Amino acid sequence: MSDSPRLPGARSSDDWVERVRDASDIVEVIRATVALKRVGRNWVGLCPFHKEKTPSFSVNAERQFYHCFSCKAGGDVFKFVQETEKVGFLEAVEILSRRAGIPVPERGAPGERGLRTRLQHALDLAASAYEQWLGDPQHGATVRAYLERRGVRAETRRQFRLGLAPAGWDALLQRLRAQVGEEDLLQAGLATRRESGRGLYDRFRNRLMVPLVAPGGAVVGFGARALADEDQPKYLNSPETPVYHKGAFLFGLDAARRAAGATEEMIVVEGYFDAIALHQAGLPHTVATSGTALTAEQATLLRRVVPRVVLTYDGDAAGREAMMRSLGVLLGEGLEVAIVDLPTGEDPDTLVRAGGPSAWAERRAAAADPVEFVQRHVLRQTEGRNAASGDPRERALQAVVELAARIGDPIRRGLLFERAEQVLGLPPALLARALELRKSGHDARKPVRAALEARRHGEVHAERQLLAAFLHSPDTLAPARDQVHLEDFGDPDCAALARWFWEGGAGMPGEGPAAGLARELLAEDRPLDWMEEARGAVRILVQRRLRGELKDRQQRLRHAQDSQESERLLQDIGNIAQSLKDWSASI
Numbered sequence: 001m002s003d004s005p006r007l008p009g010a011r012s013s014d015d016w017v018e019r020v021r022d023a024s025d026i027v028e029v030i031r032a033t034v035a036l037k038r039v040g041r042n043w044v045g046l047c048p049f050h051k052e053k054t055p056s057f058s059v060n061a062e063r064q065f066y067h068c069f070s071c072k073a074g075g076d077v078f079k080f081v082q083e084t085e086k087v088g089f090l091e092a093v094e095i096l097s098r099r100a101g102i103p104v105p106e107r108g109a110p111g112e113r114g115l116r117t118r119l120q121h122a123l124d125l126a127a128s129a130y131e132q133w134l135g136d137p138q139h140g141a142t143v144r145a146y147l148e149r150r151g152v153r154a155e156t157r158r159q160f161r162l163g164l165a166p167a168g169w170d171a172l173l174q175r176l177r178a179q180v181g182e183e184d185l186l187q188a189g190l191a192t193r194r195e196s197g198r199g200l201y202d203r204f205r206n207r208l209m210v211p212l213v214a215p216g217g218a219v220v221g222f223g224a225r226a227l228a229d230e231d232q233p234k235y236l237n238s239p240e241t242p243v244y245h246k247g248a249f250l251f252g253l254d255a256a257r258r259a260a261g262a263t264e265e266m267i268v269v270e271g272y273f274d275a276i277a278l279h280q281a282g283l284p285h286t287v288a289t290s291g292t293a294l295t296a297e298q299a300t301l302l303r304r305v306v307p308r309v310v311l312t313y314d315g316d317a318a319g320r321e322a323m324m325r326s327l328g329v330l331l332g333e334g335l336e337v338a339i340v341d342l343p344t345g346e347d348p349d350t351l352v353r354a355g356g357p358s359a360w361a362e363r364r365a366a367a368a369d370p371v372e373f374v375q376r377h378v379l380r381q382t383e384g385r386n387a388a389s390g391d392p393r394e395r396a397l398q399a400v401v402e403l404a405a406r407i408g409d410p411i412r413r414g415l416l417f418e419r420a421e422q423v424l425g426l427p428p429a430l431l432a433r434a435l436e437l438r439k440s441g442h443d444a445r446k447p448v449r450a451a452l453e454a455r456r457h458g459e460v461h462a463e464r465q466l467l468a469a470f471l472h473s474p475d476t477l478a479p480a481r482d483q484v485h486l487e488d489f490g491d492p493d494c495a496a497l498a499r500w501f502w503e504g505g506a507g508m509p510g511e512g513p514a515a516g517l518a519r520e521l522l523a524e525d526r527p528l529d530w531m532e533e534a535r536g537a538v539r540i541l542v543q544r545r546l547r548g549e550l551k552d553r554q555q556r557l558r559h560a561q562d563s564q565e566s567e568r569l570l571q572d573i574g575n576i577a578q579s580l581k582d583w584s585a586s587i
Contacts, residue, residue, distance in 0.1 A: 016105050020093050023100035026064045026077040033084060048084060048261075049073040086257040086305040087215050095216050119188040119243050122180040123211075123219040126190050129175050130163025130209040130222075140164050143208055143227065150273065151353045156280045160210065165224060167206035189221060189238040203238075206231060210272045212244065212290065213254050220244040223251070223272050223290065237291055248297040251275055251288040257305045259284035265308040265338075267348075268294070270322065274312075274348040281352040283360060294326040299333035308336040310367060315342030320377055324399075327370050331416075332406035338367040341376065366559050371419045374399045397424050397448050401434045422551055426451055459544060463494040466537035468521040470501055473530035477501060480534050488541045493517045543583050550576045 027043055030036065036043040036059060047057035047068040056070040067074035073083070081092035097104050104117070134140040134157070143164050147157055165172065173191060182200055185191040191200040207224035214220045221238030238244050250256075250268075252275045260266050267286040269275050275288040285306075289298060302309055309330050313319035323339055330337045340363045342351060351359050368376065378396040400420045407413045413435075417428035430451050438444035466484065469476040486502050489495040497514040509515045553572045560566040 016097070016102070017093055020097045020100060020102055021064075021077065023102060024077045024096045025061070026066065026080065027059055027061045029077050029096070029099075030059055030066060030080060047071060047073065084258065085215065086260075091216050098217060115187070116243055118180075118184050119241065120218045120220065122176065122184050122188045122190060123221065123243070125176055125179060126172060126188075126222070127161055127163060127209075127211045127219045129172060130165055130211075131161055132163075133166055133171075134162060134164035134209075136164075139166065146208070146227075150349075151280075152273075152276065153280060156276060159279075160276055161213070161219075163209035163211070165202065165204040165207045165209050169201045169205065172202045172204070173200060187241060189241050189244070204236065207236065210251075210276075212238065212249060212251060214243075214249070215254050215257065217254060218243075220249070221246075225273075235291055245297075246290055246292050247295040248301070249290055250298055250301055251290045252279065253287050253301065253305075255279065256285050256287045260306045264306055265310055266302055266306045267310045267312055268302070268326075269348045270313050270319065271347070271349070277349040277352050278360070281360065282357050283352075293322065294329050296329055296333065299329050299335065302330070303333050303335055306335075308338065310338045310340060310364065312340040312342070312348050312363075314347040315344050319347075320380070323373070324377055327373070328403055328406040331370065331403055331412070332408070334407075334409060334412070337370055338364075339370070339373040340364060340367050341373060365561065369419060369558075370403060371400060371416065371423045372555070374403070375423055391452060393424055394445070394448055394452055397426060397431065397434075397452075398445060400424070401431060401438060401444055401448070404431070404435050405438060422554060425547070459540065460491045460494070462537040462540035463489050463491050463498075464517075464521065465533050466541065467494060467497050467501070467517070468524065469530040469534035469537070471518060471521055472528075473534075476531055476534040480538050483538050484541050485545070488545050539583055543580060546576055546580045546583070550580065 027036065030043075030045075034045045034048050034057065036045040037055075038044075041060075041062065043059040043061065044055045045057050045059075046052055046055050047070060049068060050071040050073075052070060057066065057068045059066045065074065065076055066080060075083075077096065078089060078092045081087070081095055082089060085092065085095060087095070094104050134143055144157075147162070152162070173185065176185065176190075180188075182191070185200065186193065190203055192203045193200055204222060204224045206227050208227060210223040210225070211219045212221040212223060221241065221244035223238075224236045226232065226234050226236070237246060240246065251272055256266060256279075263285055265285065267278060267283060269278065269286060269288050271291070272288055275286045278284075278286040287302075311323045311326055311330075313323050313326075320341070327337060327339075342348070342363065348360075351363065355362075375393075375396045378392045378399065382392040382395075397420065400416065404413045404416055407416065413432075414428060417431045420431060421427055426448065430447055434444040434447050437447070466480060470480070481502070486495070486498055489498045493513045494517065496512065497509065497517045500509045500514045509518055550573065553569050553576065557566060557569040557573065560569060
């Protein structure tokens with residue numbers, strides 16, 4: 001008796017599911033991924049759905065179901081494939097159908113009956129033809145040598161079914177003419193109609209061919225790299241077809257979804273060869289966006305498989321802009337995101353070719369969270385710009401508010417704002433207010449800008465007040481110097497006058513910024529308790545320094561390499577937090 005969902009459409013589809021069920025022995029299917037041992041009437045092994053040392057996973061061959069006595073996972077053969085392959089019910093049936101050698105019936109409207117099967121058949125024949133041309137001792141030698149220079153091993157070439165489209169106009173047409181009709185070649189994106197309207201020619205010519213394989217193993221299209229500099233574009237993809245929608249496809253997902261369970265994260269790169277290089281380097285949990293900006297559909301595919309994505313795009317301006325755009329899409333789908341920010345001129349392919357898996361591991365350990373990356377990206381954009389480009393911290397905070405607008409879960413939004421406070425220094429409540437203004441169509445920049453201006457004014461005011469105390473009441477200098485460092489003065493004029501004091505200056509400084517500021521501060525001759533003024537200024541400057549140190553230690557803790565370093569950083573964080581608390585209590 002089956003509890004599997006009923007397929008829409010003809011009764012033959014339901015019959016197909018039962019035929020596949022009858023042909024798929026659950027023990028044989030599970031033994032392909034789990035080591036099982038016969039114990040009495042059942043088979044027992046380590047559960048693939050959670051980590052365990054003592055086997056609690058049982059397979060009942062007589063009734064064709066599995067059950068874990070520890071994590072309570074269980075179901076039939078279709079459920080097992082769904083959970084391990086991270087696919088829906090129909091995709092699970094198709095995978096088992098192909099495994100059993102049973103034809104997959106067509107789904108869709110009656111007018112499309114058989115179309116998807118015919119197109120996938122044509123695409124698979126094309127992939128086989130391209131593979132054979134690449135493997136040809138004579139015709140494929142140059143391209144095989146090119147792949148070797150790129151570090152692509154022969155076994156990797158075969159794993160990804162890489163191929164060669166010959167330079168002629170109709171090599172594939174001639175090869176498939178007896179097996180595939182012209183209309184199917186057109187609809188599969190393998191051929192193009194001549195401008196005259198009479199006859200076809202091959203869409204892909206003189207190109208290195210990368211088959212696009214959907215979960216379940218079906219070829220749905222191709223990515224093609226030009227082999228001659230004059231052939232443009234450099235990369236040519238299959239067009240949109242009844243079996244291929246580039247915005248809903250991730251290259252490498254068929255293999256990556258099975259490997260991602262061990263790390264609970266997916267590496268997302270831009271190019272096919274970036275993905276191939278990482279797979280070859282022992283990082284099979286890698287997918288590529290197939291030359292398109294990351295879409296919500298692709299993010300949904302990722303969320304079905306993993307809770308976390310590691311964005312790793314090219315180390316150039318275009319790659320970083322693409323990661324900024326992708327951040328909002330991924331966060332909007334409820335995914336955690338880490339960003340591997342590669343140096344300028346480097347990409348994932350060159351990274352692992354030069355340094356192997358250890359180079360990736362080092363970069364992954366230093367990955368940035370979304371707020372850190374936003375801050376870094378805005379600072380890069382600011383380099384070389386004039387002051388009119390705006391305050392980089394304000395621009396970073398506004399970018400964080402834009403990211404938060406994509407996040408539906410209030411808890412995740414709150415965590416993003418808390419991280420922004422640690423990195424960028426404004427409280428979550430203020431950022432939440434900015435988000436509310438944005439959603440209501442008002443200017444979200446006002447509260448952020450006002451808060452930053454107030455903070456800048458307050459901090460510079462504290463620097464000026466402390467220096468005024470030194471000038472008006474020199475006996476305030478010695479106790480203040482025990483608490484304040486020269487580096488605590490951020491304003492350039494204040495820093496110049498402070499340096500004069502720190503170097504033992506007496507009387508009045510000579511010319512320059514220090515002298516100008518000293519005259520200005522002395523001109524503000526007000527009867528004040530300068531010792532109390534100095535204490536208040538010291539408190540503000542020390543708290544600012546401690547907040548910076550706390551942020552530094554927290555960031556370093558995220559990238560700590562061993563438990564000893566982590567323990568030391570945790571102790572530092574505790575000490576700094578206590579110091580901040582003590583200074584706050586001294587108000």
